[in-house]
Structure formats: C-alpha cells, structure tokens
Amino acid sequence: MPDSIATLNRSRPGKLMDKLLIIATGGTIDKIYFDDKSDYQVGDPQIGETLKLMDVSFEFETLALMRKDSLHLNDTDRALMRDAVLANEAAHVIITHGTDTMVETALALQGIAGKTIVLTGALNPARFRDSDAVFNIGCAVGAVQSLPEGVWIAMSGRVWDPHHVRKNVDRNRFESC
Numbered sequence: 754m755p756d757s758i759a760t761l762n763r764s765r766p767g768k769l770m771d772k773l774l775i776i777a778t779g780g781t782i783d784k785i786y787f788d789d790k791s792d793y794q795v796g797d798p799q800i801g802e803t804l805k806l807m808d809v810s811f812e813f814e815t816l817a818l819m820r821k822d823s824l825h826l827n828d829t830d831r832a833l834m835r836d837a838v839l840a841n842e843a844a845h846v847i848i849t850h851g852t853d854t855m856v857e858t859a860l861a862l863q864g865i866a867g868k869t870i871v872l873t874g875a876l877n878p879a880r881f882r883d884s885d886a887v888f889n890i891g892c893a894v895g896a897v898q899s900l901p902e903g904v905w906i907a908m909s910g911r912v913w914d915p916h917h918v919r920k921n922v923d924r925n926r927f928e929s930c
Contacts, residue, residue, distance in 0.1 A: 755854040770898050773813040774843035775800050776834060778858075782875035782886050794898025795820035799879035800849050803890050814843070823851025823858070823874075831861040838865055845897045846870045849888075852920050852927075855906060859915035862904045871897045873907045876925050877894075885909075 777783065777798030785796040801815040818837055819830060838846050850858055850872050859872050873893035879886035893907035906913040908927040909919075919930040 755825075766878070770811055770845045772843045772845070773811055773894070773897065774838070774841045774846045775804075775813055775815045776837055776846065776848045777815060777817045777821050778823075778826070778830070778834065778848060778850050778856075780849065780874045781877065782849050782851075782873075782879050782884075782889075783820065784822075784878040785880065786878065786896070795822065796866045798849060799886060800847070800890055801877065803887055804894075807887075807891075813843040814877070816841075821851070826851070826858065827852055828861075831858050834858065835862055835865065838862065838868060838870060841855050844868055844902075847893045847897055848872045850874050851910065852876060855908070856915050856918060856920070859904045859906055863915075866905070867902060869897050869900050869902050871907050872905070 777800060779795040783795050784795045788852040798817050800813055804813060818826055818833060829869060834848065844867060849855045849922055852874050855872050855874060862870055871888045872895045874888035875884050875889055889908055896905055896907045896912045904915060906915050906918055913927060917929055918927050921928050
C-alpha cells in the first residue's frame with residue numbers, strides 16, 4: 754500500500770518529509786494579552802507546543818527568529834527569514850507570521866529553490882479558546898508535505914498562492930483577490 758503523503762508530494766515523489774523547519778516570527782498566533790486586547794506582548798512560539806500536544810510523527814525544529822507584530826516587520830526582517838530558510842537543510846518549512854503582512858513576506862520569499870515554504874498564523878491568539886491557530890497549523894502541516902516547492906499561505910481553511918490572496922480586514926479572513 755503506497756504511503757498517501759509520499760504519493761501526494763509531487764515536489765519530491767516517493768519521499769516522506771524528513772524534517773520540518775518551523776520559523777516563528779511572532780504575530781497574533783503568539784500574542785499574550787494583559788487586558789482587553791490593547792496591552793499585549795508577543796510570547797514564545799506556540800506551534801512547537803501545539804505539535805507536541807498533537808503527538809505528530811515527524812521530526813521538527815523550531816527557530817524563534819523574532820517576536821514581532823507583522824505590522825512592524827520590514828525588509829531587513831524578511832531578508833533574515835530568507836537567510837534562515839536558505840541556511841537550513843530542511844526542504845519543508847513552515848513560517849508562523851502575523852496576518853497583516855503575511856502576503857508581503859510570502860512574495861519576498863519567492864524563488865528559493867528546493868524548498869516548500871508555507872506561511873500560517875492566526876486571527877486570534879493560540880492561547881484563546883476560539884482560536885483558529887490549531888486548525889491553521891494542521892492545514893499548513895498537510896500543505897507543506899503535499900505541495901510542490903514554492904511559497905504558499907495556509908489560512909482560513911485554504912491553501913493560497915500568495916499572488917492571489919489578501920486579508921479581508923472587515924471580514925477577518927483571507928480570500929481570493
């Protein structure tokens with residue numbers, strides 16, 4: 754019986770994901786609020802703890818690169834993310850990122866050969882009961898294993914080409930553009 758993930762993985766046919774590199778950059782997924790959503794700090798990356806709790810059957814490494822709201826990210830930060838992806842041998846990369854400038858970062862990471870990179874995050878902090886974080890992380894893990902090399906966004910229950918997605922701030926979700 755063929756392994757379904759290996760069958761789906763068109764970028765590296767017949768090969769399971771050896772190791773997942775997770776680059777945490779901050780954003781709402783990692784926010785800790787001290788009052789009514791106005792006083793916060795970006796805390797420790799939540800994705801590693803989430804994957805441990807889910808008892809995943811693959812190896813992963815978490816690199817906490819920065820703790821920033823995505824509105825505060827700049828070209829220097831995006832270059833640092835790119836350098837981190839290039840410096841690591843992992844072919845599968847998930848980047849947790851704030852939602853406001855996720856598309857901009859995904860576009861800045863285009864053109865990295867031999868890597869499947871999926872950006873994800875959350876519209877509500879992972880620590881919140883009604884957060885979309887676990888759902889988005891699961892979607893990103895599936896996407897990074899089954900998509901060809903390139904850069905993708907996993908949000909709002911879908912996997913997007915960053916050239917054809919935007920965050921709809923009024924509806925608080927990602928959608929086609």
